[in-house]
Amino acid sequence: MKRTHFRNKILPYLLIAPQLAITIVFFLWPAGEAVLQSFQQEDAFGLKTSWVGLANYSDLFSDPVYIQSLEVTVVFTIAVTAAALIVALLLALAVDRAVKSGPAYTTLLVWPYAVAPAVVGVLWWFLFNPTIGILPYLLSLVGYHWNHALNGTDAMILVVIASAWPQVSYNFLFFVAGLQSIPASMREAAAIDGAGPVKRFFTITLPLLSPTTFFLTVVNFVYAMFATFPVIHATTKGGPAGSTDILVFKVYNDGFIGLNLGSSAAQSVVLLVIVIALTVIQFRFVERRVQY
């Protein structure tokens, strides 16, 4: 790594001051505030604040609604990540075979990533609308009565599809790049070694893609857990009966709608710990690359 040495002792601090200011004002301060609030309880009118220690946390983990939200989050995160990765990989494999039409196809597939998350939510909400949506109409033809406002499973499927959709574009780009970095001779050697297309994929292509896959898994986990708020907000609002109430949405609901600031702050701190854990994993393993 290249190191630059400054003669002036103050200049380097001045240069990083704006970045530091932003980090402190927008990240460290609110995070500290959240940690502080998570140990406090406030009355309904905001007149009195009392120190309650770990009460907010112990309430949280004995609350079946919070436990349900945790479970929903696990299911949602795994489903979004799996769906986004598998669909993206299939599309990338298809593009990898198309030599000429590849770039045009790639460009088209990247578009969904540019759609704002709230718009994504509304788009799928319309498509799946039980009254006017085209997909419930098609499903009714095969005898399934879709209603994500009443059926928790339907609601989960809706938010998973809507959340995975833009992420497919992102994963797709990485998979295409990953596939193109595998030398053609590797697959040719495997073909001569008697491995059919399916066997080649599972014994050569997939292992060689593992650094990309691992990186994307972490990124998708973070995305599904923390960046899907607009999609949930625009479609199910966590319902029905909390069946799509992921942790991030619950923080918002309890804090800003329910005005239970102490509990909301404690939930934020739990999320903070999860983010830190995921970041550590990313730095420890992804930055060092998966070794083969």
Add this chain to the structure above:
Amino acid sequence: MAAITLKSVGKTYAGGVNAVRGIDLDIADGEFLVLVGPSGCGKSTLLRMVAGLETITDGEIAIGGRVVNEVEPAERDIAMVFQNYALYPHMSVRQNLAYGLKNRKMAKEEISRRVDEAARILEIGAFLDRKPKALSGGQRQRVAMGRAIVREPSCFLFDEPLSNLDAKLRVQMRGEIKQLQARLGTTSIYVTHDQLEAMTLAHRLVVLNGGKVEQVGTPLEVYRRPASTFVASFIGSPAMNLMPARAEGAVAHVGAARVQLEIPAEGAMTLGLRPEDLRAVVPGTEGALHLKTAYVEELGAQRLVHGTVEGTPFGCAMPSDAALADELYLAAEPGAAHAFDAQDGRRLG
């Protein structure tokens, strides 16, 4: 072990590019055939067609008497060594060697017997459990060859296997490939752009140019009687001197210099003289080639003098103790002159 036959084999790409045109070759069982030519001459394409990695758009390829045009690479009973070795980076050396055998559902004991045998032959036993990343270039090269020999195929295909190695290792591995092939007696096709590699390895070499065969022959035949100016300039190092000349009877005239030809010819022609077939004569000798020296390369065993004769670039190889001068007078050894058609460059006679 198998003979390979190519019958008017051609390759036209979708864009209409003719990479390979009308190749006829009979490769005998156990023969070491080298395809040599400059980049873009179609030699790799031809090899990949034999391997089944490129479709054959014209003609027929038969391995061991069986036409393989529509046969998958895995079913052709061939093994290939790639330029970048194409070792599987996530597998150990042992797994790399065993991969092709496992895919063919071979019994475990047989696989480990063959892997150990290949490791013994190539002296890679010490790092069977390492990943390719932990190996040097030469070791990777051996593993790549090991992967070919464990299969005990009827034919080895080599696609410029030594071009990623440094010069010294290249010479060493060249010797090892030659010995290995002689010992196993497996029919081999070897692609290279390096004429020295071609000369030293081949039983027979095929010089390709623009997708067509320029000449087929043993290394010495090709060196001694190049079929065209292209072959003449490509085979042999330093390259043969080629210059325009005028023939009268069996004598070629280059300015005031005269060179005796093997065969009678008349009119414009191209005269070819190998740098090593020249000797210095007393300055001012009647009919000698007059070389204006530009620079000298010392090779140790000999010195290469470069310059011009009658305005044409010209080189000659001199003993390392030869006297140097700004001007040299040279005569060709008897029978050393090559005569080529001035228009199409084909050999005369």
